[in-house]
Amino acid sequence: xxxxxxxxxxxxxxxxxxxxxxxxxxxFGESQKAxxxxxxxxxxxxxxxxxxxxxxxLRKKYLRSLxxxxxxxxxxxGMESLGDALEKADYRYRAYQVVLGIALLMAxxxxxxxxxxxxxxxxxVVGVIxxxxxxxxxxxxxxxxxxxxxxxxxxxxxxxxxxxxxGHPFSESLHLVAEEMDGPVGQEFRITxxxxxxxxxxxxxxxxxxxxxxxxxxxxxxxxxxxxxxxGGDLTEILERIGKVIRERFQFQRxxxxxxxxxxxSAWILVxxxxxxxxxxxxxxxxxxxxxxxxxxxxxxxxxxFVGMIIGVYWINRVLRxxx
Numbered sequence: 496x497x498x499x500x501x502x503x504x505x506x507x508x509x510x511x512x513x514x515x516x517x518x519x520x521x522x523f524g525e526s527q528k529a530x531x532x533x534x535x536x537x538x539x540x541x542x543x544x545x546x547x548x549x550x551x552x553l554r555k556k557y558l559r560s561l562x563x564x565x566x567x568x569x570x571x572x573g574m575e576s577l578g579d580a581l582e583k584a585d586y587r588y589r590a591y592q593v594v595l596g597i598a599l600l601m602a603x604x605x606x607x608x609x610x611x612x613x614x615x616x617x618x619x620v621v622g623v624i625x626x627x628x629x630x631x632x633x634x635x636x637x638x639x640x641x642x643x644x645x646x647x648x649x650x651x652x653x654x655x656x657x658x659x660x661x662g663h664p665f666s667e668s669l670h671l672v673a674e675e676m677d678g679p680v681g682q683e684f685r686i687t688x689x690x691x692x693x694x695x696x697x698x699x700x701x702x703x704x705x706x707x708x709x710x711x712x713x714x715x716x717x718x719x720x721x722x723x724x725x726x727g728g729d730l731t732e733i734l735e736r737i738g739k740v741i742r743e744r745f746q747f748q749r750x751x752x753x754x755x756x757x758x759x760x761s762a763w764i765l766v767x768x769x770x771x772x773x774x775x776x777x778x779x780x781x782x783x784x785x786x787x788x789x790x791x792x793x794x795x796x797x798x799x800x801f802v803g804m805i806i807g808v809y810w811i812n813r814v815l816r817x818x819x
Contacts, residue, residue: 565591583707584636585679593629601625640679645712646745647680652716652738656731665720665730666691683708697724712741762811766804 568574568591578590586593605622612618651672658668666688673685683704690700701717719733777784787793 565589568594580633580637583640583709584633585640585682586633586636593633597626597629600629641708641710644679644683644708645710645741647676647678648712648716649738649742649745651676651680651684652734652741656734656738659731659734665697679708697721712744715740758811758814762808765807765811769800769804 569578569589571591574590574594577593581588581590581593588596601622604625605618608621609615609618654672654675655665655668658671659665663671669684669688669691673681673688675681676684686707687700687704690703691697695703698721701720705713705717716737719737720730723730723733773784787797
């Protein structure tokens with residue numbers, strides 16, 4: 496395969512990669528700086544706890560429950576982080592199972608591409624795409640679950656507030672949320688309530704909730720509860736204000752998504768139009784594309800157009816992405 500065809504194939508792969516990233520990155524959300532601040536805040540809250548020691552002990556106990564082969568696979572570098580991501584995405588697979596499935600998918604995709612094209616580079620590109628598809632699916636499922644949790648969180652806070660006003664202890668308010676609500680909120684509050692019942696203190700249980708659902712609204716809720724525990728105050732009033740802020744934040748996010756729909760559609764059109772034109776030209780003028788790829792000037796034009804497309808996608812993403 497010529498160098499020109501290789502470069503063109505690489506451009507197509509990067510473009511597909513950008514499109515798949517567009518499916519996983521929301522229009523609104525926390526910036527990198529906000530996520531760093533979130534991690535910093537979690538470390539500050541957990542500075543005086545032995546959460547890391549407990550996590551290490553639970554990890555060792557989990558590994559001892561596996562067979563020797565599974566234990567070796569789960570001990571490989573990156574498996575713990577992948578398992579954490581699967582847990583946050585609410586997937587019930589073990590990390591090594593996902594890795595083996597991705598490897599099988601890559602081999603199958605590359606083999607099919609090689610069978611039909613007899614081209615090693617096309618097979619390689621297809622194999623890499625087959626690698627990214629499950630990864631992006633996990634990332635998208637994680638973002639979607641956190642978004643659903645944030646949407647349900649104000650209703651959960653209302654239940655907690657009413658339960659505390661009725662005279663129930665805080666732990667029982669968590670139990671009521673777990674019993675009355677379905678979805679991610681019910682699951683996570685059920686785990687938090689179980690943590691408290693099994694002897695964990697309030698700080699460790701709430702930090703566990705924040706670790707499983709890393710989100711700014713959850714951080715605000717956890718911080719307020721822990722501060723109220725240390726300094727005192729009216730917890731029902733605090734929960735009422737936090738619920739109101741989170742609900743208004745979510746309403747604003749919905750409004751941003753509606754108002755930015757036209758811009759997002761324009762971004763999709765701008766990215767897809769060049770590939771649609773390539774298909775149309777290849778059908779109407781089959782001899783044009785080989786001349787374009789074989790000519791050095793044509794390759795330069797493609798490179799300039801590709802760089803312009805990447806700049807445009809990046810700029811549109813920066814314009815549309817609003818920090819809330």
